[in-house]
Amino acid sequence: MTATSSAGIVQLAFESVRNLTSPDEKKNGTRTYFANIPAPEILKLDTVENLRQYIPELRPGKRNKVHEAIGETIRDNPDEFIVLNSGFTICASECIVNEDKKEIRLRNSSLINGAQSQGEIGRYFRECEERGESAKDFYVRAEIIVAEEPDFVTEVAIARNTATKVSELAQAGKRAKFDDLETSFVRVFPDAKLRKSDTDPIDTIDTERVIQLCAAMMPPELVGEDKFVSSKLKAYKNKAQCRVDFEKSHDELDKDEDKQDKRLVELYNFYVDMAPHAWHAYQEYRTHSAWRGKRLRKETKAVKRKSNHEITIADGLIFPIISALALFVHKRDGHWELTKPSVFKDEDLIDAAVEQFREGCNSDPVVMGRSAGAYQSLMLVPKMSLRFQDTQ
Numbered sequence: 317m318t319a320t321s322s323a324g325i326v327q328l329a330f331e332s333v334r335n336l337t338s339p340d341e342k343k344n345g346t347r348t349y350f351a352n353i354p355a356p357e358i359l360k361l362d363t364v365e366n367l368r369q370y371i372p373e374l375r376p377g378k379r380n381k382v383h384e385a386i387g388e389t390i391r392d393n394p395d396e397f398i399v400l401n402s403g404f405t406i407c408a409s410e411c412i413v414n415e416d417k418k419e420i421r422l423r424n425s426s427l428i429n430g431a432q433s434q435g436e437i438g439r440y441f442r443e444c445e446e447r448g449e450s451a452k453d454f455y456v457r458a459e460i461i462v463a464e465e466p467d468f469v470t471e472v473a474i475a476r477n478t479a480t481k482v483s484e485l486a487q488a489g490k491r492a493k494f495d496d497l498e499t500s501f502v503r504v505f506p507d508a509k510l511r512k513s514d515t516d517p518i519d520t521i522d523t524e525r526v527i528q529l530c531a532a533m534m535p536p537e538l539v540g541e542d543k544f545v546s547s548k549l550k551a552y553k554n555k556a557q558c559r560v561d562f563e564k565s566h567d568e569l570d571k572d573e574d575k576q577d578k579r580l581v582e583l584y585n586f587y588v589d590m591a592p593h594a595w596h597a598y599q600e601y602r603t604h605s606a607w608r609g610k611r612l613r614k615e616t617k618a619v620k621r622k623s624n625h626e627i628t629i630a631d632g633l634i635f636p637i638i639s640a641l642a643l644f645v646h647k648r649d650g651h652w653e654l655t656k657p658s659v660f661k662d663e664d665l666i667d668a669a670v671e672q673f674r675e676g677c678n679s680d681p682v683v684m685g686r687s688a689g690a691y692q693s694l695m696l697v698p699k700m701s702l703r704f705q706d707t708q
Contacts, residue, residue, distance in 0.1 A: 321361045321425045328357045328420045331455060333413055347462040349411060351420060352455045355390075355397070355437050358404055358427070363434070364553060365407055365426035365473045370435025386436040394454035403457040404430035405476055407469045409682060411462045420460070424682055428473040464617050466682045467631055470555060485524070486513040488559070493566045494523055496588045501526070504592035521595070528558040529594035530587050532638045533654070535645040538579075538586060545688050548639035552631070552685045562587055589652035590645065594638065597654065601637050602629050606666040616679045632681025633669050636694045640665060643698040660701040668697050 333351040372379035408425035444451040489512025498510040511520040531551035539547040565584035612619040620628045677684035
């Protein structure tokens, strides 16, 4: 899909809607609605938070029997689609139901389950238009999960695709793809263990998050100046895809040396070298003392405050910071390392993040995490430090 519902507001017409929020959800600050909506309405949503896009749109030759079965139901028995299909799952930061107008108003919404069905619905309507035929009216059922915390939205998306995600992580762990990463990690964090399967203890480190942070900290020379900012946005939005990219670089080592893609080998070396340092920077900036006194309000979801007065800053603010540090990453003596100039101050970068959060992103951590402008603005701080260092 090319729509951008996740970037703003979208309105969906509905036939019926019910608020089925449970007591547990209320306690955790989330809500759930179920709605029957006209099929064309589902095409208004993008799939930014989904783990997979509509596969045939990216690779037409990959339209499989499942896609064909969905398409056949839509074409021949559309009135049965709502029963035969497992439905759609939508995440949004806000949901307002207008019963009078029969409209649902969603903010920062994305389809997190149902991309293949959405793609087949779109295919049906396009084919009808191309043939000059009238498309049949039918309904789909959608579950709408309202959650303001972007990290939670990501976890919901992964959980709703558990069969694929857990299997891939377990296979990668079993094939020892994370072993070098963990060896490097424990040199800095001796008691740490990386998560390699769904059965690992809860206190193990999230391997996908570590790889995601490495991707955010990847320097221009590895991703290219023209793709530098877009690569950071990709890292923030799609943790699972970052793992896939890591595995691709790992698999290059299995080839004969003369057939290896040297860039992918270098990327793998980068992940291994930088894993503990990217994790350390993430933990450091999430709880840095320089955030105190910045008057970040809890209701903006930018900060969490614990009973012992400790604070944790949302990823939407932290990822642009981690990405800015990529300008301090260089290869030295055969290994990648993060070296901050002596003139650089963490406080300056945090001040810049707070300013962007308030002035450029409307005090919304989700918007900041997805804002190319925020990333570019924060990168000015390390650039200035490097320029000043060069004049000394």
